[in-house]
Amino acid sequence: MSTVNQEPYRVGGKSFTAVAINTAAKAGEWIKSRLGDIRQVHVKYSPHDLVTEVDKGSEKMIKNLIMTHFPHHAFLGEEGVEPGPLASASALEDVSEAEYLWIVDPVDGTTNYVHGFPFFSVSIALAYKGEVIVGVVYDPMRDELFVAEKGKGAYLRSVKLNVCGQVSLSDSLVATGFPADRSGALAVNMAGMTAIVPRVRNVRNAGSAALHMAYVASGRLTGFWEIGLNAWDLAAGALLVQEAGGKVTDTAGSPYTLSVRNVMATNSSIHDEMQQVLQEAGGTGL
Known part of the structure; x- marks a missing residue:
């Protein structure tokens, strides 16, 4: 690896990865401690898109910890953005010129959290x-705690992660999620579901895109797709999958960028087959 690729991971003696790990661990322990002690649940974009005081408190904690170390970096967190896809796209555009940008989902899977x-x-x-x-x-x-650095691999408890070895959809366990946008994105996702379910070993929807992608990276899932996500849902998980040897694109097969909302993440071997099934079913949203 070249020196150029190594330099971005450390500034002024402070490791970006160490700060991310410590911050995620502290926020995670705090949200776990608050489980079952939620005083208010608010609806955001739709009745299926929830936020609690724990989401907001977790994001505040994360932002404060990161900004303490890197005060000149930009920050994009879910709870600092108005609900809806247009607001999300606008918020990402506002920070698109930032040299360093932290992208945070303080509780990915809030509906699960609310229900315990x-x-x-x-x-x-x-x-x-x-x-x-x-x-x-x-x-x-x-x-x-799943960790990835660009060009350095993905790890869980110091063990290097590798995607699974299935080579066909028929042998695959894949996951998806049901979009908060029930008027548009859900119909697209259901079209994909109808086509995918008969072609795979089974489908799961556990309710956290970030963890679904971590599970692809660790070989627990062969693939994952979802319609209508945001940068904070995908950024960390996308790197995990890529560094574990998998492939991440939009549902049309174009390379992953921060602006991708309709995503596919697989072990690479099933990627083209899965994309073709979604395409033929009108399940890409693109």
């Missing part, structure tokens, strides 16, 4: 000139 369903995570990514170079996804209920 133990599948949610903290997702923290750092982009350098628009490219994700650090990704951390922490599951506090299982104490599993």
Whole structure:
């Protein structure tokens, strides 16, 4: 690896990855401690898009910790953005020129969290000139912290992650999510579901895109797709999958960027087959 590729991970003696890990761990332990103690639940974009005081408190904690170390970096967090796809796109555009941009989902899987369903995570990514170079996804209920650095691999508990070896959809366990946008994105996702379900071993929807992608990276899932996500849902997980040997694109097969909303992440081997099934079913949203 060249020196150029190594430099972005450290500034002034402070490791970006170490800050991301420590911050995700602290936020994760805090949200776990608040489980079952939610005083208010608010609706954001739709009745299926929820936010609690824990989401807001977690994001405030994460932002404060990161800005303490890197006060000149830009920050994009879910709870600092108005609901809806247009507001999300605008918020991303506002920080598109930032050299260093932290992209954060303080509780990925809020609906699960509200209901006490133990599948949610903290997702923290750092982009350098628009490219994700650090990704951390922490599951506090299982104490599993997935970490990736650009060009250096993806790890869980110091063990290098590798995507699974299935080579066809028929042998694959894949996951998806049901979009908050029930008027548009949901119909597209259901068209994809109808086509995918008969072609795979089975489909899961556990309710956290970041963890679904971490599971692709760790070989627990063969693939994942979803319609209508945002940068904070995908950035950390996308790097995990790529660094574990997988492939991440939009649902049309174009390369992943921070602006991707309709995503596919696979072990690479099933990617083209899965994309073709979605395409033929009108399930790409593109």
